[in-house]
Amino acid sequence: MNKPPNLFLQLEEDINLASLNPNTQNLLLRNLNTLKTTQLNIMIVGATGAGKSSTINALFNMDIATVGTSSSPETSNITAYTLHNLVLWDSAGLGDGYTNDKQHAKAIKQKLKERTKDGELLIDLVLVIIDGSTRDLGTPVTLINNVILPSIGDNPNERILVAINQADVAQKGRDAWDYDNNRPTPASAVFLDNKIESLKQRLFESSKLTISPIYYVAGFHDGEHQQLPYNLSKLLLLIVEHTPKNKRVILANRTLSTKKSAWQDDDERCDYNQQTRHHLWEGIMDSIHHGADIGSDIGFVFGRTGELIGALIGGTLGAISGGLRSLFRL
Ligand SMILES: Nc1nc2c(ncn2[C@@H]2O[C@H](COP(=O)(O)OP(=O)(O)OP(=O)(O)O)[C@@H](O)[C@H]2O)c(=O)[nH]1
Ligand SMILES: [Mg+2]
Incomplete structure (x- = not known):
């Protein structure tokens, strides 16, 4: 797999390109800046x-x-x-x-x-x-x-x-x-x-x-x-679930092994990789979105970041079932 992309840069680009009112835009950028130093x-x-x-x-x-x-x-x-x-x-x-x-x-x-x-x-x-x-x-x-x-x-x-x-x-x-x-x-x-x-x-x-x-x-x-x-996928899910929501993006941002074989074999008691993607995405949205009233626009604003996360985590942890839209719940 190619070098994993920097999610912070993508998030920033998404926020800058979105047609939001300036207050919301500033708030999102501030949230992102906090995240960058967390x-x-x-x-x-x-x-x-x-x-x-x-x-x-x-x-x-x-x-x-x-x-x-x-x-x-x-x-x-x-x-x-x-x-x-x-x-x-x-x-x-x-x-x-x-x-x-x-x-x-x-x-x-x-x-x-x-x-x-x-x-x-x-x-x-x-x-x-x-x-x-x-x-x-x-x-x-x-x-x-x-x-x-x-x-x-x-x-x-x-x-x-x-x-x-x-x-x-x-x-x-x-x-x-x-x-x-x-x-x-x-x-x-x-x-x-x-x-x-x-x-x-x-x-x-x-x-x-x-x-x-x-x-x-x-x-x-x-x-x-x-x-x-x-069961490394099960261990990762355990870690992600216990990571504070506002810090989950850190795990998604260029840290996980990109070796497919790492995430392949597990006890199949649940779809661990799907659950992990869900928790990571939820955490990312939560930390960026925090305090901003952009309601249903969220999927629209972060559409490109979402695609990137889909490709990134999808490429690492296996293809996303149900497509990106199910992640956004659009
Ligand atoms: N069969 C098998 N061997 C493993 C596994 N995980 C680690 N090992 C082996 O166990 C040995 C110790 O692994 P380390 O990762 O160095 O253990 P550690 O806990 O970091 O050890 P210290 O740094 O000395 O405290 C190495 O020879 C590893 O290759 C595993 O899941 N299965
Ligand atoms: Mg050691």
């Missing part, structure tokens, strides 16, 4: 080797994060990767010895408490990644309860996302994964669903969190072998 901050935490860096690489548009190939932790403390207005905080994996773990936990807590100059918490979302092959769910639950929860502020259920990675190797044995169709075998699917359920229960019992974890495969490619992602 950041979405996502922190990724989890045990060393769980696949934090691999997940970042699979979801987003470049090989930004160094992926470990040995058992020594590759990410020391917290590294920030900036992709336009998106900042990903890749934290060092816990499970790196008692002293280091204490330091890593302290760094995570500090980052979670950090505030922007407007007094808002810097970190919008925390994504907790768990290695699917681990039997020990106690450690991630403790990480959430003791490190994240005390520092995250309000709405923890909205701001903590939990995902079990490496679903392809979660169960031992040859029959754990259907490699031909890139999906779990029926037995494995039951095993993974049970794991999700027990994690969910433990989080509720220990701290009344009502988080629904998902499982997925970030995948890997080591030159010789390749494992394609699975």
Whole structure:
């Protein structure tokens, strides 16, 4: 796919070309300018080797994060990767010895408490990644309860996302994964669903969190072998749904992986990519439109941006079913 276009430029052009009254036009431009300086901050935490860096690489548009190939932790403390207005905080994996773990936990807590100059918490979302092959769910639950929860502020259920990675190797044995169709075998699917359920229960019992974890495969490619992602589209939808509406455009604007194979295979329990497009579009309209009374003109004003988003997200996440008009609800 060609270089993804800059949505901010397109939005600006649309607003300038639209025949609106000058007040509305100014308001839309002001909203857009606010958006241009807004950041979405996502922190990724989890045990060393769980696949934090691999997940970042699979979801987003470049090989930004160094992926470990040995058992020594590759990410020391917290590294920030900036992709336009998106900042990903890749934290060092816990499970790196008692002293280091204490330091890593302290760094995570500090980052979670950090505030922007407007007094808002810097970190919008925390994504907790768990290695699917681990039997020990106690450690991630403790990480959430003791490190994240005390520092995250309000709405923890909205701001903590939990995902079990490496679903392809979660169960031992040859029959754990259907490699031909890139999906779990029926037995494995039951095993993974049970794991999700027990994690969910433990989080509720220990701290009344009502988080629904998902499982997925970030995948890997080591030159010789390749494992394609699975349920990455489900993970993206989880992220998009929990991203504040006014910041969703940031995810749509030149950050997502353009590899089709990343968004292809999932459990098909819903059309995740369609849902993602819907939430992104809704967020974009909401943030630009905010406070402006342009009512039914909205589809008209942003028609060209809409087409671009359709092409961009459609090209990345698969063709839009029902056409652009269904997105605009025209
Ligand atoms: N089979 C399989 N391997 C994976 C998957 N995701 C990651 N891996 C492998 O797991 C290993 C660790 O991945 P990383 O992404 O470096 O893990 P990390 O959580 O960033 O680790 P630290 O930076 O050390 O904390 C690498 O060898 C990856 O290739 C997956 O979904 N399936
Ligand atoms: Mg890493």
